[in-house]
Amino acid sequence: MRNLIYLIWRNNFFIYFILLESLCFYFIVQYNNYQKASFVNSSSFVAGKTFETTSSISSYIGLQSKNRRLAIENAELRSRLINSYMNSEITRQSVIDSVLLQQYKYSEADVISNSTNKRNNFLTLNRGSKHGVKPEMGVITDQGVVGIVQGVSKNYCSVMSILHKDSRISARIKKNGYFGSLIWEGKNATIASLKEIPAHVPIQIGDSIVTSSYSAIFPQNITIGVIKSFEQMPSKDFYKIEVLLSVDFKNLSNVYLIDNLLRLEQEELESKNAE
Structure with missing residues (x-):
């Protein structure tokens, strides 16, 4: 705590300067329509870019799980392909019993x-x-x-x-x-x-x-x-x-x-x- 107080006291002029600048900036934006509109537009742009970047990062991180799900689905679909089955056709007199028996399974x-x-x-x-x-x-x-x-x-x-x-x-x-x-x-x-x-x-x-x-x-x-x-x-x-x-x-x-x-x-x- 002592070190924190010493740090604030040592940089008090700089801290006062930042506070005053922030206060001036607030008054300018709050009571001037042009500056207020510019600030809102800029804020929207920055926020939009931030959300876009965050979304891209989240999508990239999620690619691995999406690829895993797609690979599992592809394996299941391959197992259903016609060349994964054997046609065990049985002929008795004039009666034909055609049965597709699965021969290959994919994972x-x-x-x-x-x-x-x-x-x-x-x-x-x-x-x-x-x-x-x-x-x-x-x-x-x-x-x-x-x-x-x-x-x-x-x-x-x-x-x-x-x-x-x-x-x-x-x-x-x-x-x-x-x-x-x-x-x-x-x-x-x-x-x-x-x-x-x-x-x-x-x-x-x-x-x-x-x-x-x-x-x-x-x-x-x-x-x-x-x-x-x-x-x-x-x-x-x-x-x-x-x-x-x-x-x-x-x-x-x-x-x-x-x-x-x-x-x-x-x-x-x-x-x-x-x-």
Whole structure:
């Protein structure tokens, strides 16, 4: 308290000056119509700008929750798409019972870690076993395929990116249906290679590459990219095809996890056939 009194006493002339200036300003505004109108207009402008700035800041802060809600809604909508269902059509004599059985379920996740400059690249997502995540689930964005879940903990999961030496995605040329394996050769984060496409198949730059129906992880027709270049290798019966990936792996934030509800049944049957 003593220090406060000393501070006021030490600056009393300055404080008196501010009080008198404020009082003069009040009288000028209060008893002069022109100055009063100018002050009101200026006050309205300042207040409007202040509210506008505050609103912009509040909207920006709320974007994260809005994006979360939109991602959840998109995941639910993807789960309702026709390619998420399998047509289990049963024919008995002349009676056809057509039932759509859901095969794929989508859920949203955030990317909390990602690498693109290594030979073997992984992502970490903020979803784990308590959210229903399991190994071998597919991961995509609105732009296309990202990778496949490898490790799962309670709250997180790791994803083997397409940008990994062991990544193999069953892919096909959309316009003619010829399929092969998409691999990454470790040179460029935007380019992958499509293997096993016969050299007699008519293709051209810009042809769309999508997932095939031979995968137990991804639904068919999920975008992968487009043909960037191709050439027929001497004394070989297959093309060398470069695919420009549709996903920008250096700018990943929100993804979708794909759960094939019939994958185990399919793999168990296929493993018996392989015996």
